[in-house]
Amino acid sequence: METETAQSTQVRSVRIIVMLKPGVLDAPGQAIQQGLDALGHRGVRGVRAGKYFEVELTDDARLDERVRRMCEGFLANTLIEEYRFDVL
Amino acid sequence: MDIGIVVFPGSNCDADTLHAVRDVMGMRAQFVWHEERELTGLDAVILPGGFAYGDYLRAGAIAATSPVVRALGGYVDGGGLVLGICNGFQVLLEAGLLPGAMRRNASGQFRCEFVSVRAERVDTPFTCALAAGQVLRLPIAHAEGNYYADAAMRAALAADRQIAFRYCDPSGGVVPGANPNGSTDAIAGLANPSGSVVGLMPHPERASEGLVGGEDGRLVFESLARWIGARHHAGRAPTATGVEVR
Numbered sequence: 001m002e003t004e005t006a007q008s009t010q011v012r013s014v015r016i017i018v019m020l021k022p023g024v025l026d027a028p029g030q031a032i033q034q035g036l037d038a039l040g041h042r043g044v045r046g047v048r049a050g051k052y053f054e055v056e057l058t059d060d061a062r063l064d065e066r067v068r069r070m071c072e073g074f075l076a077n078t079l080i081e082e083y084r085f086d087v088l
Numbered sequence: 089m090d091i092g093i094v095v096f097p098g099s100n101c102d103a104d105t106l107h108a109v110r111d112v113m114g115m116r117a118q119f120v121w122h123e124e125r126e127l128t129g130l131d132a133v134i135l136p137g138g139f140a141y142g143d144y145l146r147a148g149a150i151a152a153t154s155p156v157v158r159a160l161g162g163y164v165d166g167g168g169l170v171l172g173i174c175n176g177f178q179v180l181l182e183a184g185l186l187p188g189a190m191r192r193n194a195s196g197q198f199r200c201e202f203v204s205v206r207a208e209r210v211d212t213p214f215t216c217a218l219a220a221g222q223v224l225r226l227p228i229a230h231a232e233g234n235y236y237a238d239a240a241m242r243a244a245l246a247a248d249r250q251i252a253f254r255y256c257d258p259s260g261g262v263v264p265g266a267n268p269n270g271s272t273d274a275i276a277g278l279a280n281p282s283g284s285v286v287g288l289m290p291h292p293e294r295a296s297e298g299l300v301g302g303e304d305g306r307l308v309f310e311s312l313a314r315w316i317g318a319r320h321h322a323g324r325a326p327t328a329t330g331v332e333v334r
Contacts (some may be wrong), residue, residue, distance in 0.1 A: 020191075025234070025270070027192035051145075074153070077146055077182070079189040080236055 010059040013088040014067050018076045019050035051075075063087060091312070092120040092130040094176075095153050101137035101173065101293060109134070109292040115311045131316045132169040132213070133160065135176025137291055147190060147232045148178030157183050168303045169213045169312070170285045174230055176289030177277070186278045186287050187241050187250075191234040194270025196232040199221070201244060202302070203268050205276045205290055206256040209249055212283030213315035216309050223260045224253075224304040226290035233289040235271035235278075242273060253277030253288055 020026050026048050033047040053075060057066070067085050076083040091109050093122035095102045102119060104197040110117040120133065122140075127133060135157075151157055157179060158171055162184070172180040181184045193199055202225055207218040218224075237245060245251055257266040266273045269289075277288030292305030 024236070025194055026192060027194070027196040031196055074149070075145070077149070077189050078240065082192055 011056050012059045012063060014055045014085055016053040016055060016075060016085040017050055017069060018081050018083045019048060021080055021082050023081045039087060091115055091117040091129050093117060094120045094122060094135050094156055096122045096135060098140045098142050099136050099138035105134055105136045105293040108296040112296045113313055115313055117220050120156060122156050124314055125155045125159045126161045127159055128269055131177045132312055133262050135172040135179050137174035137176060140175055140179060146184040148175060151179045152182035158187060161241040161252055164284055171214050173199055174289055174291055177289055180287045185285050186280060188230045188235055188237040191236050193234050199268045200229040201280035202227050204256050204258050204259050205253040208251045208254055208281055212279050212286055214286040214308050214311050215252060217311040218316055221266035223256060223262060225302055226292060226305055227294045236270050248281040251275055252279045269331045
């Protein structure tokens with residue numbers, strides 16, 4: 001588990017998006033698209049549903065690596081999902 | 089013999105499973121709280137169906153971080169037996185005790201119905217009372233049972249005989265129309281290579297008495313009773329301790 005290092009007092013905000021990999025059936029996305037169609041929204045060519053996380057965590061030189069480990073080990077199931085993130 | 093049935097916040101088949109194992113089968117059984125780390129003395133641990141931790145993040149993902157599930161690796165290494173039913177199967181996948189992942193059902197629907205499954209592997213503690221190719225009629229009730237494995241994993245599953253059950257038609261034919269959720273290779277249940285860990289999407293505990301529409305599920309628990317009985321007879325009762333492994 002992560003231990004806080006002495007200099008890591010600054011807190012950063014990380015925005016993480018997890019999406020199903022292309023080609024993996026996105027049943028929620030399809031259902032949402034059907035809903036938009038039913039409501040008469042024209043021209044909707046595709047909807048993909050995913051997950052969005054905002055994680056506040058203490059900063060250090062390995063911030064990106066820490067976030068990647070969170071994503072690969074827990075926030076995303078990398079067999080069927082992919083992730084991307086921004087550090088604010 | 090002592091069977092531990094894990095209770096997560098959000099489990100909803102724990103009492104049904106206890107009833108099937110204890111009242112119907114006559115085995116000694118107890119609930120095991122999800123914060124438990126000590127599994128010593130249990131002949132088998134069953135992860136029941138339900139919605140552990142509300143299925144937040146992904147079905148089974150939060151449960152996989154719980155103390156009891158993190159103790160399962162050490163428990164299995166020490167000779168322990170583990171069965172995951174429905175949500176319990178999802179937990180085993182998320183915990184890495186069985187390979188692969190669950191997607192939403194291809195139909196987009198929660199499927200709640202009786203299905204037929206064919207026994208593919210009958211040398212495990214949970215299937216040893218079955219004949220190879222035997223068809224069981226069992227109920228499913230899930231939205232995320234669409235099993236996924238990539239090509240390399242599928243090859244490994246075949247090589248290690250890890251497919252325990254396949255969805256089939258009532259006569260045992262594995263045909264597209266009999267697959268209720270779109271699972272890769274019609275997989276309804278998996279085993280680890282040694283067979284000590286088994287997960288399946290159908291609910292054997294919901295088909296253990298004629299009163300509730302079927303008795304085929306009883307064979308899963310009968311297998312377990314037979315296996316443990318033979319093991320005790322041979323003096324190889326588990327000394328497994330639940331060691332936290334991650």
